[in-house]
Amino acid sequence: MDFEVNKIEDYTLVKVLADRLDTNNAPDLKSELVLVNGNGEKNIVLDISECEYCDSSGLSAILVANRLCENSMGTFVLAGLSPDVEQIIRISMLHTVLIITKTAKEAEEILFEKAKI
Numbered sequence: 001m002d003f004e005v006n007k008i009e010d011y012t013l014v015k016v017l018a019d020r021l022d023t024n025n026a027p028d029l030k031s032e033l034v035l036v037n038g039n040g041e042k043n044i045v046l047d048i049s050e051c052e053y054c055d056s057s058g059l060s061a062i063l064v065a066n067r068l069c070e071n072s073m074g075t076f077v078l079a080g081l082s083p084d085v086e087q088i089i090r091i092s093m094l095h096t097v098l099i100i101t102k103t104a105k106e107a108e109e110i111l112f113e114k115a116k117i
Contacts, residue, residue: 003029005036011043011075011111012036013104014065021051021058021085029061033068042074045107049080054088066098075099075114077107 002018002025014032018025036044044065048054054062062078069076077099081089089095101107 003032005032007041008108010115011045011108012041013045013047015047015049015104016051019050020053020055021048021061022053022055023057026055026057026061029058030064033061033065037065037068037072042069042072043076043111044069044074045077045079045104045111047079047104047107048085049082049103051080051085052082054085059088059092059094062094062098075111077101077110079104079107 003014003016006013006015014029014036016029021029033044046062046065051058066076079101080103081100089098089100099110101110
């Protein structure tokens with residue numbers, strides 16, 4: 001498995017353990033995200049702090065997670081972007097539609113703030 005999934009209170013943390021999010025593991029990540037959402041989870045934090053590279057299939061998996069959470073009236077947060085991955089996110093303009101934090105802990109704080117509203 002290139003990722004681990006942990007249910008934490010009101011959200012699920014999915015951590016990518018590979019240094020690349022690409023055509024080799026992005027389909028598995030998509031499947032896992034669909035499964036997590038299908039089990040009733042509407043808030044997902046995707047921690048990609050281990051990733052140094054992300055291609056279009058990785059971006060697609062990220063967008064799938066965002067759409068699943070939006071459709072469930074939940075929140076998706078992308079955490080831990082390396083400089084190279086952040087550049088790809090910016091080039092593709094995804095930083096304008098995604099909630100992005102430096103760490104999974106910051107993502108958790110955002111989710112708890114949203115839960116209070």
